Amino acid sequence: MGWFIVKRLTSLIPILFGISLITFILLHLTPGDPAVAYLRASHIPPADETVAALRVELGLDKPLYVQYVEWLGKVVQLDLGMSYVSKKSVWDEIMLHFFPTVQLTLASCILIVVVSLPIGIMSAIYKGKLIDQFSRIIAFVSVSMPAFWFGFLLIYFLSVKLDLFPVLGRGTFAHLVLPSLTLSFAYIGTYMRLLRASVLENLNEPFVMYARARGLRERLIVSRHLLKKSLLPLVTGLGMSLGNMLSGAVIVETVFAWPGMGQLFVTSILTRDYPMIQGCLLFMGVIFVVCNLLVDLAYSFLDPRIRWEGEK
Amino acid sequence: MEQQPILTVNKLNIDVSTPHGVTQVVRDVSFKIEAGKVFGFVGESGSGKTMTCMSLLNLLPGEAKVVKGSIKFRNKDILNCSAKDMRKARGSEIAMIMQNPMTAFNPVRTIGRHFIETLKTHLPITKQQARTMAIAYLEKADLPNPENLLKQYPFQLSGGMLQRVMIAITMSLNPSILIADEPTTALDATNQLQILQQLNWLRKEYDTGILLVSHDLGVIAQLADEVAVMYGGYIVEKAPVFKLFNRPMHPYTRVLLESRLGLTRRKIKSVQRVSVSSPNLINKENTCPFFERCEDADHTCVNDNLELKECEKDHLVRCVKSG
Numbered sequence A: 001m002g003w004f005i006v007k008r009l010t011s012l013i014p015i016l017f018g019i020s021l022i023t024f025i026l027l028h029l030t031p032g033d034p035a036v037a038y039l040r041a042s043h044i045p046p047a048d049e050t051v052a053a054l055r056v057e058l059g060l061d062k063p064l065y066v067q068y069v070e071w072l073g074k075v076v077q078l079d080l081g082m083s084y085v086s087k088k089s090v091w092d093e094i095m096l097h098f099f100p101t102v103q104l105t106l107a108s109c110i111l112i113v114v115v116s117l118p119i120g121i122m123s124a125i126y127k128g129k130l131i132d133q134f135s136r137i138i139a140f141v142s143v144s145m146p147a148f149w150f151g152f153l154l155i156y157f158l159s160v161k162l163d164l165f166p167v168l169g170r171g172t173f174a175h176l177v178l179p180s181l182t183l184s185f186a187y188i189g190t191y192m193r194l195l196r197a198s199v200l201e202n203l204n205e206p207f208v209m210y211a212r213a214r215g216l217r218e219r220l221i222v223s224r225h226l227l228k229k230s231l232l233p234l235v236t237g238l239g240m241s242l243g244n245m246l247s248g249a250v251i252v253e254t255v256f257a258w259p260g261m262g263q264l265f266v267t268s269i270l271t272r273d274y275p276m277i278q279g280c281l282l283f284m285g286v287i288f289v290v291c292n293l294l295v296d297l298a299y300s301f302l303d304p305r306i307r308w309e310g311e312k
Numbered sequence B: 001m002e003q004q005p006i007l008t009v010n011k012l013n014i015d016v017s018t019p020h021g022v023t024q025v026v027r028d029v030s031f032k033i034e035a036g037k038v039f040g041f042v043g044e045s046g047s048g049k050t051m052t053c054m055s056l057l058n059l060l061p062g063e064a065k066v067v068k069g070s071i072k073f074r075n076k077d078i079l080n081c082s083a084k085d086m087r088k089a090r091g092s093e094i095a096m097i098m099q100n101p102m103t104a105f106n107p108v109r110t111i112g113r114h115f116i117e118t119l120k121t122h123l124p125i126t127k128q129q130a131r132t133m134a135i136a137y138l139e140k141a142d143l144p145n146p147e148n149l150l151k152q153y154p155f156q157l158s159g160g161m162l163q164r165v166m167i168a169i170t171m172s173l174n175p176s177i178l179i180a181d182e183p184t185t186a187l188d189a190t191n192q193l194q195i196l197q198q199l200n201w202l203r204k205e206y207d208t209g210i211l212l213v214s215h216d217l218g219v220i221a222q223l224a225d226e227v228a229v230m231y232g233g234y235i236v237e238k239a240p241v242f243k244l245f246n247r248p249m250h251p252y253t254r255v256l257l258e259s260r261l262g263l264t265r266r267k268i269k270s271v272q273r274v275s276v277s278s279p280n281l282i283n284k285e286n287t288c289p290f291f292e293r294c295e296d297a298d299h300t301c302v303n304d305n306l307e308l309k310e311c312e313k314d315h316l317v318r319c320v321k322s323g
């Protein structure tokens, strides 16, 4: 197991390098001059001489590869530069917005697991029965209903009409309820059905037959045999969704005025805040890589075949 | 002296509902298994062997249903006893060895977990006691290094070893009936022989009655005391093993036997006819199931009472031409 982690970690180095390169190049390929953007953000008219002077100051006159190496050197020290707009450290801004996003993501993940796990399993075991029909409808609604609409419905009924939760913002635990409900709702339907399909597939496997033929109680067969095996496909999906959620849920954050990564990223694009865009992109790339690593680890924990391969 | 049978199956009929209608997969199947005896089931793929086996444990898949007949284990009516009684009987009184050892175990659980959970389900013992027991029985099944084996996952073992683990699990609970559904089909010749020897030892040592299923007559010949030949859901011939091999009476049994021995030109033709077309399970009423592929078929084969008839003592055949 230890070896497996070390191997996976070393394989991350070239990937991270690639991400940094792509982030850098992408931004320099897009039309528009960062120097002009800087001046606009600072409300200074972009006259030719000011622009030229600024290009030298920001190092934009140097060859691209020199800029990249210099930038990378700073990135390694967690120095992502200074925001053009707020004139604060990009790293600090990201950290400031990342924490609310983590909070929202964790709450949503818990909701997803707590809701879709039991319903998914039950609707497989009681296939075609009431609970299965019910889960089918939930799944249908969940994947077809736009998040902003569902969010507004929740606000209208639970906040405005019944006054159970605060409408906007962040602060108390109550503030977290509606945004995480909205964010998780879209995923719940998918995972419920995914789990159901996975359990159904395993239900006809010979190992379940053999477990029954050995006289095991049905409860034990579900909890010990079906659950762990059926979770495998779910883990991959959840890992991907985790990456998605951690890089910010723009719509949900906008609806509930939640100051997360999504808002930060969208604002930085709208104001052409180059260092901030670069910082956000790089940060999200790393988040995805880390989530992938987590999926691999979870997988090897659940499936001994992978663990064994990894140790060979 | 006639021995009291442990398991009695009487006129068993099983239907499977498919999207295309109802298929009759088992028809009028009757047999008995006695303590320490091996009852063999031969028949080609799809003849209903596995369905019959699963019904003995009352574990038919959802689409399949027993529509007629009875299964009696000692004094228990298998088809009508409570779900709880049935569950308790599985593994401890009627055990099963699965057709494919590689898929019978849960790939994400160790051998030890499989073994221990089975013991703990049926016996009031602690985990530690179950472990000790498991080790003892794995040793009895000729498996080397049992302590280490308990920690291993199914994919780390060969098919032959897994098959022996299943036998060890069976032995540990000392059931009176063992259903072995093609226990050797997935194995190579050496492993096949070892498994058969172990089954033989099991019935001698523990007096277990065994239902041995195979489509290989050679396997049946080595172990069985009595044989039933299945075709299209019917038992077409049933006899003590020597009688069946010396004097096969049903045309299908003859084809089966001939296909194992040297063949003349004419016989090859008949074998080909058998292997090319497949049995039509949706039988026309009153016609012999083997009609379309039988060399001896004629108008007399459309018969109102085509039943298993005793042609000589203990030798039963389902064919109008015999007896």
Ligand SMILES: Nc1ncnc2c1ncn2[C@@H]1O[C@H](COP(=O)(O)OP(=O)(O)OP(=O)(O)O)[C@@H](O)[C@H]1O
Residues within 6 Å of the ligand: B016, B017, B018, B025, B043, B044, B045, B046, B047, B048, B049, B050, B051, B052, B061, B063, B215, B281
């Ligand atoms: N789940 C199912 N749905 C529909 N038909 C089925 C199902 N399982 C089995 N059958 C049909 O039931 C018949 C008997 O199948 P069974 O598995 O008992 O055959 P078998 O003699 O064990 O064959 P094999 O040697 O391949 O194991 C076959 O014709 C098969 O097509």
Ligand code: SF4
Residues within 6 Å of the ligand: B250, B251, B252, B288, B289, B290, B291, B292, B294, B295, B296, B297, B298, B300, B301, B318, B319, B320, B321
């Ligand atoms: S009854 Fe007729 S068709 Fe059937 S096996 Fe006998 S001879 Fe062949």
Ligand SMILES: [Mg+2]
Residues within 6 Å of the ligand: B049, B050, B051, B099, B181
């Ligand atoms: Mg079978």
